[in-house]
Amino acid sequence: MRLTIKTEELRDELIRRVEDLSRQSLLQCYQCGKCSAGCPVVDEMDVIPSEIIRLLQIGRLEEVLNSKTIWVCASCLQCASRCPKGVEFSNICDALRQMVLRKRLSNPRMDADEVSAIMISDAPQMGVVAALRKLNG
């Protein structure tokens, strides 16, 4: 695998948008990986949280937006809580989801219409509301 780094890609406006939306500065991350080490759902991720940040640092926004990772994050805030540099990956993840959802692109992993009837009649309401807001815009 090879990567040609292009300065324009590094300075992609959309990546600045990720920083604005999440209120995080990507270059503050020194890639220690502590966020990934403590993430409860990392087993199901295709790209681990610290790698998502790395990809953004080197201008690979598309790759990140197409990852499964951003949809499996449970917003548990553990990554943010333990980051030695005060980077809140949870917020970066939310920003990335929003960027997809606001383009009216649906979440590839959850269709609102397909949330099962059992769930709706059984699960606590706040859980259903939270899922729809986080994962369906």
Add this chain to the structure above:
Amino acid sequence: MKIPYYPGCTLHERALDFDVSARECAKAVGVELQELPIWTCCGAVFPLVSDNVMEILAPVRNLAYAAREGDKLVTLCSFCYHVLKRANKVVKDDPEKMEKANLFLRADTEAREEVESYTRKDYEGQVDVLHYLEMLRDVVGYDEVKKKLRRTLDGLRVAPYYGCMLLRPKKEMEFDDPEQPSIFEEFLDTLGCDVVDFAMKTECCGGFQIVADEDLAVQCSRNVVGSALKNGAEIIVTTCPLCRYNLDKKQDEMAKSVRGFKKIPVVYFTQLLGIALGIGGEHIDFSDNYVDPRPVLAGKSLL
């Protein structure tokens, strides 16, 4: 003592067992929880993106309602507590967002008849959002609670599960040490329980992912329940309907992937408090529990 109370949607309906036990217990320790005359859903999530003002409007509106009732607001559900507390902090720290929220509140007041009877003032973050546990510890006092107990829960091995939303982010929630918290342990100590320390008490139960991806969430909740079991717990207590759901109702799914899985009941902390305070009957209702806690409790002669 009367304290304004925000139940939130889930306690209003699907987690009535939590709501009812909490109100009864409060009475028993000398607090009347006064439900806000009007309130709406808090929205369940706190927006993590900077430009989303919309998602703080609902919590701020509820806080503005609360401001008319007093200077404190007690709530129980971890999600409600999280959202209300963080939204409150946004109002306090971010003048621009405060202004936006108040613009909305003004329009809202005009549009709705019920609220006209209130004299409207801008909301500037003046309400202190308290979790019920904080109310017990700081307003009532654990010592006072202890005096009111009818029985202690001696020998009951209880694992306190904090989950995510109460503790994180530390700087905003200011609830407890996010890694080695103690408010729950001290509470259980007050009731006389054997507190079970377990490593996963602050790890995620899977949260809202249960709606989108059950396997994913079960993986998390199995981890939590497994850790409580390994450390010898007989019962898990939570402060959150979603945690309760994930940890309790999904135990059949957990059992599928763990050999020799032993079921363990998951109850709200107010239900144990109720038992210790001698509250009985319909107020301490376990009919919604998937894993029935009654055998364990009966085994300790607590029913």
Add this chain to the structure above:
Amino acid sequence: MEERIGVFVCHCGSNIAGVVDVKRVAEELGKYPGVAYSTDYTYMCSDPGQTMVKDAIKEHNLSGVIVAACSPTLHEATFRRAGRVAGVNPYQVEIANIREQCSWVHQGDKEAATRKAIKIIKTMVEKARLDEALDPIAVPMTHKALVVGGGIAGIQAALDIANAGYETILVERGPSIGGHMAQLSETFPTLDCSQCIMTPKMVEVAQHPRVKLMTYSEIDDVSGYVGNFKVKIRKKAAYLDRDICNGCGLCMEKCPAKTTSEFDEGLAQRKAIYTPFPQAVPNKPVLDRDHCTYFLNDGKCGICKKICPVQCIDYEQEDEIVEDEVGAIVVATGYDLYPIENLGEYGGGKYPDVITSLQFERMLSASGPTEGEVKRPSDGKVPETVVFLTCCGSRDPEAHMPYCSKVCCMYLTKHAMLYKHKVHDGQAYVFYMDVRTAGKGYEEFYTRAAEEDDVLFLRGKVSKIFEEDGKVVVWGVDTLAGRKVEIEADMAVLGLATVPNAAAKDLANMLKLHTDEWGFLAEAHPKLRPVESLAPGFYLAGAAQGPKDIPEAVAQASAAASKVAHLFAEEEYHREPIIAWIDEDTCAGCRVCVSVCPYDAAEFDVEKGIARIQEAICEGCGACIAACPSASAQQRNLTDEQVYKMVSAALEG
């Protein structure tokens, strides 16, 4: 007297002359009042240039000299020397900076640059016209040093100063000297036994005829100034006469009271009457009353007193204050480990098998609690898998310390290696962010650990450690593989950050030494004056100044000692005379100067009811001069009158 000032305009090759019209400058200045002679030359600082200045001084009978050239930091001293040789007081030789402040910054505009150069020189002429002839201030000096802290740095500094011929007092808070180095097993990168290389030095310093060793002692008070400090040293009650004690050890053997050993980092017990370790210097015990049965239980016990063959136990003993005078003070108060309690995600100290790096050192040490065997504290089993964690509390600006602790990469590599040497089929893992091996032989040491001792280095930080089912479970990550890593280990060792010793912070406060925001002592200049404090007469050595390893601590200690020897080389101490003075006739005694002086040089003279400047201490910073409401505080050779004249000259025309 009519001032006769000479102006010497330097071309600095083309540095100045390429921009400034130096001929015109020299010509203009020649016409300025007070200037008796003016000229220009290619390189004033060269030998012929200096000779030119000297000759002109004699020939034209000059009373003051202005060299219009580069920054005074470069050649002020050069020309002052030249002035002195030719008979002009050095403090009447001034530099007008027309290079950094003129030619270099105005390259595009020759005319303006030339006008500016003229003005700069005129202001200096105004200053020089009123400059007084001054002499350096001579202060009497006590040729004796105090070294605080008896770790390797303090020991080395004391030895070097004593060997240079000066009396030295070495004060150590604990019962023995040695500091942390005495606790270590073997030392990177050579793996020599720490005790073996350390003990000879400890003995040497204790027996040195010019060193007065005071252990179990602390500094109570320091007053005075460089060359003339008065110190009060508190000899803490050891409840026995350590001069008479012969170190037989009977008391320690028979004492029934036990507590945890600080020296063994809580992994073993010691008696209430104890020496911290068998090779302690002095090898004489102290009695710790907080754990002694006699003191806790109303006089019940007294075994040590009964058994002592020389009758030196004294339960009534009190702290003793010893006063002395010294000329210089070396602070070598060392470091502590960052508290494990602050690392909640790693258990915060609640798991017995998650230990600190110093605990592991004690475990590895042949004279330690396990006699050098690696055994886990919980059950004494030999761990088959050990995980080592770097940067625990370091490089974490969010919750802990932002800086790199510098030694932990190396000592954890050493730990992993030594563990493998003791447990051959064991597995060692090191989680790291970067392995920092900047030192002679360090990279080779790390390579050896990875290649020959099969230590597996995993690049990533650990998020959580917990104990379950008798295992220490580590949640880490391998960022190179892009995977979360879970290891079920038997033990974990935390490479905790190096922080300044807690007691050292109090001492720094008492001595009014500058520290950085974490409490490490601040050096006068990070590059060029790394072993001196900003406060004159104070020198820094070892980890008290910042995280460092043994070779660096020793080098710094020797450097500090040589600075002390340098100071002591003169009979008296000479200071720059450009300091403040108070006009006694106008001073109203308001004491503003006393309150603003950062060096406590301005003091209130109660008898006269006015302020006074202590010449030996004043640094000439000017704070009092700016603050004094009646303009009574003035700076020598920079009086208000001089400043006004300089400003007028600058603004004219």
